[in-house]
Amino acid sequence: MEKNNADPHVIVVGAGPTGLMLAGELRLGGARVTVVERLAEPTGQSRGLGFTARAMEVFDQRDLLPRFGTLEKSPMGHFGGVQFDYTVLPDGHFGARGVPQSLTESVLEEWAVELGADLRRGWELLELAQDDDGVGIVAATPHGVQRLRADYLVGCDGGQSGVRKAGGFDFPGMPATRGMYLADVVGCDLRPRFLGERLPGGMVMAAPLGDGVDRIIVCEHGTPADDRSSTPSFAEVADAWERITGESIHAGSAKWVSSFTDATRQVGEYRRGRVLLAGDAAHIHLPAGGQGLSTGVQDAANLGWKLAATVAGWAPPGLLDTYHDERHATGARLLMNTRAQGMVFLGGAEADPVRAVLTELIGIPEVKRHLAGIVSGLDVRYDLGGDHPLLGRRIPPRPLAGSAGGTSTTRLLHPAQGVLLDFADDPALRAVAAGWKDRVNVATVTAEPDAGLGAAAAVLVRPDGYVAWVAGGAEDLPAALGRWFGAPTGSAAP
Structure with missing residues (x-):
C-alpha cells in the first residue's frame, strides 16, 4: 500500500490522555496526525482522578490549565499510605486532585482537534505492518474495513495494547498477585476512607466525589489475580466489601464497575523501527497517586517534538532514539515505586514492620524530599552528559x-x-x-x-x-x- 500526500505523517492508536496529548504535540510540530480509537464514544468513566505536579507543568507549558477550570493542588500526599507534606520540595505538591479522567480527555481532545488532528472513532486495529518506508494498518470501522498508511505509528492504546502485540514488543515483568475492584457507587451511605483502611480480610477505600457518588476500591486478600475478560458485577463488589468490613452496601448501585490487578510490566524497547509505544501500552503497574496517566502525558511530551522533527526532516541523527533512552528509565522508576507502595499498602499483617519502618523514615526531611520527588515526577532528570544542576532537568516555572x-x-x-x-x-x-x-x-x-x-x-x-x-x-x-x-x-x- 503506497502512501500519498493526503496520508498522515503519524498514526496514533488510542484516544486516551496519552494519545490525545501526543496528537496535540505532533500538530504543534507541524506533523499531520490521525488518531484512531476503537470506542465510538468516550466511556465517561474516570479511573484517574487527578494528575501529578509534573503533569500539571506539562499542561501549563501548552497553556492548557485554564481549560480545566479551578484546580485544587493538594500539598499532602502519601507513599504506600503513609501521609506527608509534599511541599518539602520547591514547587512541590501531590498534584491536582478531583479531576475526572473524562475531563482530562475532553480537554485534550478539544485541544488536539483545534490544532488539526484527525480523530476517527470506531476504528479497531486489526493488522499492522511496517517496511522501510512506513507503517500500514487495517482497521474495522463503521464503514467497513479500512486501510491507512503513515510514516510512523504510535501505540497509545492502553495496558492491553493491540499495537504492542501486533508490533512484536516483549513485555517482561512481574505477574499479578492480587485482583481488585474499582467502582463509583451511589446510595451506599459510606464513611470516607480517603487513604484506605486495612482490615484482616483486605483493604477498602472510599472517597466522596460529590452529587452522592463515592469512589470505592476493594482489595480482598485471596482475590484471584487473573485478568478478567468480563466486567464484574456490582453484587460481586458488594459481597467483597461486606466480607472485609462487615457492612452491607447491597442497597446501593454502581454507575460503573471495573477490576484491575497489581501486574507490573514494561516493554524492553519503546521503539521498534517505525512503531513506538507510549503510556500504558509501554508500562503497566498498580494505580498509585495518578502516576500512570501523568507518566503517559510526559511520554507524549517527550516523544511529540522529536517525532515531529523526524517527519519534518530536520531532526539530527539519533534524536528519535533518545525517546527510549529517556523515558524507559523513567518508566522503570515508576514501576519500582508503585510496586513498593503496593507491598506496603496492600500487604497484610506481614507488612506491618515495613510500614512501621517507612513511617519512621518519612520523618527524615531528606527521605520526604526523595519520595515526594519520585511520586510527583519532579525528580526526573535525563542524563545529557553534564554536571550543572539544571542540565537534564525541567526548567522551573518562574x-x-x-x-x-x-x-x-x-x-x-x-x-x-x-x-x-x-x-x-x-x-x-x-x-x-x-x-x-x-x-x-x-x-x-x-x-x-x-x-x-x-x-x-x-x-x-x-x-x-x-x-x-x-x-x-x-x-x-x-x-x-x-x-x-x-x-x-x-x-x-x-
Missing part, C-alpha cells in the same frame, strides 16, 4: 522580565519550540542561535536572583521543557543546538 514586558519560563514554551534564555544580553549568543531561528526562539530576559536558575548566563530549553545546555558547560552552544535541533538553516541536512 516569572521573567524582558524588553517586551513580563513573561515566564512556562509561557515561552507555549509554541512547543526550543527556547534560548539569554540572561546576560549577549549579542554573540543571539547571533549563533540565529541559524536555528525557525526552531529556537531567543528571549533576552532577567529573573529574580532566587529563581532557582543557577545564576546561569544563558540556558537552552528543549520544546518539552527540559534544559539541554547551560552557558559555561563542557559543550558549546553550536554543538548543543546541532545535537537537539539539527543543522542550521541553509546548511546541509543531517
Whole structure:
C-alpha cells in the first residue's frame, strides 16, 4: 500500500490522555496526525482522578490549565499510605486532585482537534505492518474495513495494547498477585476512607466525589489475580466489601464497575523501527497517586517534538532514539515505586514492620524530599552528559522580565519550540542561535536572583521543557543546538 500526500505523517492508536496529548504535540510540530480509537464514544468513566505536579507543568507549558477550570493542588500526599507534606520540595505538591479522567480527555481532545488532528472513532486495529518506508494498518470501522498508511505509528492504546502485540514488543515483568475492584457507587451511605483502611480480610477505600457518588476500591486478600475478560458485577463488589468490613452496601448501585490487578510490566524497547509505544501500552503497574496517566502525558511530551522533527526532516541523527533512552528509565522508576507502595499498602499483617519502618523514615526531611520527588515526577532528570544542576532537568516555572514586558519560563514554551534564555544580553549568543531561528526562539530576559536558575548566563530549553545546555558547560552552544535541533538553516541536512 503506497502512501500519498493526503496520508498522515503519524498514526496514533488510542484516544486516551496519552494519545490525545501526543496528537496535540505532533500538530504543534507541524506533523499531520490521525488518531484512531476503537470506542465510538468516550466511556465517561474516570479511573484517574487527578494528575501529578509534573503533569500539571506539562499542561501549563501548552497553556492548557485554564481549560480545566479551578484546580485544587493538594500539598499532602502519601507513599504506600503513609501521609506527608509534599511541599518539602520547591514547587512541590501531590498534584491536582478531583479531576475526572473524562475531563482530562475532553480537554485534550478539544485541544488536539483545534490544532488539526484527525480523530476517527470506531476504528479497531486489526493488522499492522511496517517496511522501510512506513507503517500500514487495517482497521474495522463503521464503514467497513479500512486501510491507512503513515510514516510512523504510535501505540497509545492502553495496558492491553493491540499495537504492542501486533508490533512484536516483549513485555517482561512481574505477574499479578492480587485482583481488585474499582467502582463509583451511589446510595451506599459510606464513611470516607480517603487513604484506605486495612482490615484482616483486605483493604477498602472510599472517597466522596460529590452529587452522592463515592469512589470505592476493594482489595480482598485471596482475590484471584487473573485478568478478567468480563466486567464484574456490582453484587460481586458488594459481597467483597461486606466480607472485609462487615457492612452491607447491597442497597446501593454502581454507575460503573471495573477490576484491575497489581501486574507490573514494561516493554524492553519503546521503539521498534517505525512503531513506538507510549503510556500504558509501554508500562503497566498498580494505580498509585495518578502516576500512570501523568507518566503517559510526559511520554507524549517527550516523544511529540522529536517525532515531529523526524517527519519534518530536520531532526539530527539519533534524536528519535533518545525517546527510549529517556523515558524507559523513567518508566522503570515508576514501576519500582508503585510496586513498593503496593507491598506496603496492600500487604497484610506481614507488612506491618515495613510500614512501621517507612513511617519512621518519612520523618527524615531528606527521605520526604526523595519520595515526594519520585511520586510527583519532579525528580526526573535525563542524563545529557553534564554536571550543572539544571542540565537534564525541567526548567522551573518562574516569572521573567524582558524588553517586551513580563513573561515566564512556562509561557515561552507555549509554541512547543526550543527556547534560548539569554540572561546576560549577549549579542554573540543571539547571533549563533540565529541559524536555528525557525526552531529556537531567543528571549533576552532577567529573573529574580532566587529563581532557582543557577545564576546561569544563558540556558537552552528543549520544546518539552527540559534544559539541554547551560552557558559555561563542557559543550558549546553550536554543538548543543546541532545535537537537539539539527543543522542550521541553509546548511546541509543531517
